[in-house]
Amino acid sequence: MRIPFPFDLGLRRALPKRLFPRALLIIIMPMIVLQAIVAWLFYERHWKSVSAHMAYGVAGEIVMIIEQIRRDPDPESREYIFNVAARSLGLRVQYFPGDTLDNPVTPTTYDESDFSLKDRMLARFLVQRLQRPFLIDTETEPRNFIVSVEMADGVLRMTTRDTRLYTLTLEVVIVGMLLTSVVALIIAILFLRNQVRPIRWLASAAEKFGKGQEAPDFRPSGAAEVRQAARNLLEMKNRLTRQIEQRSEMLAGVSHDLRAPLTRMKLQLAMLGESPEIEALRSDVADMQRMVDDYLAFARGQDQEPAEPLDLRDLIAAVGADMLRQGVGIETRVTGDMQMMGRPNALKRCLVNLLDNSRRFATSIVLQAERRANQILIRIDDNGPGIPANQRVEVFRPFRRLDNARGPDQSGAGLGLTIARDVVRRHGGDIRLLDAPGGGLRVEMRIPV
Template identity: 40%
Template structure:
């Protein structure tokens, strides 16, 4: 039983649409269709067949009476009199013809309750071989009865033989259902609109963009979710603001101390020891800036349409300034909605890392209208596959001796800052093997 339930749930997950709006439409439309089908079946099975049975029985009794009257008084004159009586009193067009075989049965519709009911009821009344045609004529039902010495041909109006106005019921039922469905769709759109607004606000906030203001409206549960989101967003923004304010004070105090060190060193006579101390102070200053930048982030910057090819050309010139051969290739739309300074810093960290350890780098950008992907390849030593994810951990140095080379200023935060910026845009950064033989860094962000 449990496996059957799981299989049914799995089947529903495969066939059901993923969106809330189409799922809600199915929830509304499916019961209506099932109800309409049940009502139509009951109508056809009960009312429609009952009315048809009664009408067919009446026609069969009229035909049986005419046959008995003909048998009681044979002759052509009596047949003409019966034809006139049938036409004037019974609304039947009757013709007594010379004996001949009954025509072959014409193909009937696959679902023909009328034919089955007519044939059954008239046969029960007449008790003779008969042939019925409900297909050939538009306004009449043709009935032929084999009398042995003659063939009786009867044309009866369709409304006289079976219920022919049932289409009015189906039209009314379909029209009422259509009106109800239109009202339901309008109401459903109104109920889903606040959910879509909340989703757009959450998506914008998750991408690091200014979430659009939206009114808290809709059902009680939707309003509660919207209020919770607004409270969460405000708490996050307050926490980021408090952290930035605190770090601004800390950085000011530390910069004051470093400035004092520089002044004291400047007052000393030049010597190898003083030069070494100056390098240490500069190293401490760079590390301090990296730490503060990592913790502070760039959440306060607003997203704007940014010229990606121009940004990549600037990064290329910077790499070439350090003696590295660089190339840039772009595909798709030239602009993307990103935070310009933050995104430049994200790419700059990757380019600087490649420049430090490689002699050749290649920068490729692809923008398909929905997401922006920037690939930075180099021919350096690369990073082992098992350590590529570890490289994003803050303060981690994969090569201590290389990281501490003079002038590198490595603090173990470059890749951590890069991933932090990419994720604040709603994207991510991954490391792969490069076709150039070194490392490939891939930045993907929605744009």
């Protein structure tokens, strides 16, 4: 047996439980990883390289202008250099004599983290090539950047467009990838919804068939594999239906063959008069009649009754009233909406079997039902001796009766709990035995609605 690693367990918990988000995740994750790799490669190999070349060129122009001013410091030459820079290089140059820079960048104070992604390359090249204090301002003028250099007798300020420092290609590529991803995601969602919808229909039909309900609108659709699974489900359902019909027809004949001799025996006993021996025979015949009915009900499995909308509140009230008329001390409590699809006769037989089992050993019974989200919870509590925990599974087996239930006054074939569990499970639920809060036995049923 393979022992999963903690990473596997964490991954399984993090994954969505439904098919649609899982399939969507399979499409999205490779797309995200691929685009992240492409963006990183583009940034490292293209954008940084192009930006470095552009910043290197601007830094060279600034160094050239400063060198020209240093060689020809007279005002006329300086004005000529400013005009040439504006006309040929797109640099607006201004000189402010006597000014100084506050906290300028120098080769000793340079820290690359102080600069943004836009001006980091320019600052690096200016530190390497200029060897003078400077400042870079990208906020004062929108869409422009200003480089101020401290000269011997003033400050030289140069302004140019920010597009000379970096290219918009990265933004265009990122926006293009995002738009492509959104379009691909929309197409994937529409495609996956069409692929997952037949699987949902198949699951819904299988659930209805399991509860004995019909799904008249269900048709095989979707991919070839899903269509094949749907056809196999319909064929299996048809085979089961034919088997049930054949069994029901056989049981109808068996029922007639078994009940006819019992009826003749009853008539003959009725003509013999009254005596202790005759009364004992009548009791034995009645026991045989009840056992035959139990056998047939168990073998039939309530398959002939179709599911229909019903209100479980009315069914519980009717069963409780019948028990009260028979002298059983029972209390019923029903809360919430009890509307459901089910087989009323089968559910009534289930409740009667369970209540008959309780009243044999208890003097007080509480029958309560409540709605919890998408299921109905039914509990039957009694004050009897209960059932040992190690025998609570065994009692559901056919023809199984506990030792304390085998007294001379206890009749039956040991099929009451078996039939009750069969009914609950045919409604998609389950049944279990617990300890009642006040002592005795608690029977708990959960039926999905």
